Amino acid sequence: MVPFAIVGIALWIIAALIMLPFRDELARNGHGSWFGIAIAGALWGIPGLLTMVVHDRNRRRRRERAAAESPRTDAAAAS
Numbered sequence: 001m002v003p004f005a006i007v008g009i010a011l012w013i014i015a016a017l018i019m020l021p022f023r024d025e026l027a028r029n030g031h032g033s034w035f036g037i038a039i040a041g042a043l044w045g046i047p048g049l050l051t052m053v054v055h056d057r058n059r060r061r062r063r064e065r066a067a068a069e070s071p072r073t074d075a076a077a078a079s
Contacts, residue, residue: 002056005049012041
């Protein structure tokens with residue numbers, strides 16, 4: 001899921017950069033909040049990304065612990 005979050009943040013940043021030169025025109029036409037929405041999307045993506053990174057790290061740790069605690073069933077364990 002982390003790559004999806006990174007792509008999402010990048011798309012919000014690209015959208016903001018595209019709108020940057022047109023901020024005044026957007027404001028004149030009643031769309032002045034669009035730039036702020038793009039910035040907010042990128043900023044809100046960062047905590048989501050960090051949450052996913054921590055979740056993936058914890059899941060990896062739980063899987064390693066479960067693998068270490070489970071009895072071995074391969075041929076090497078039988079001999």
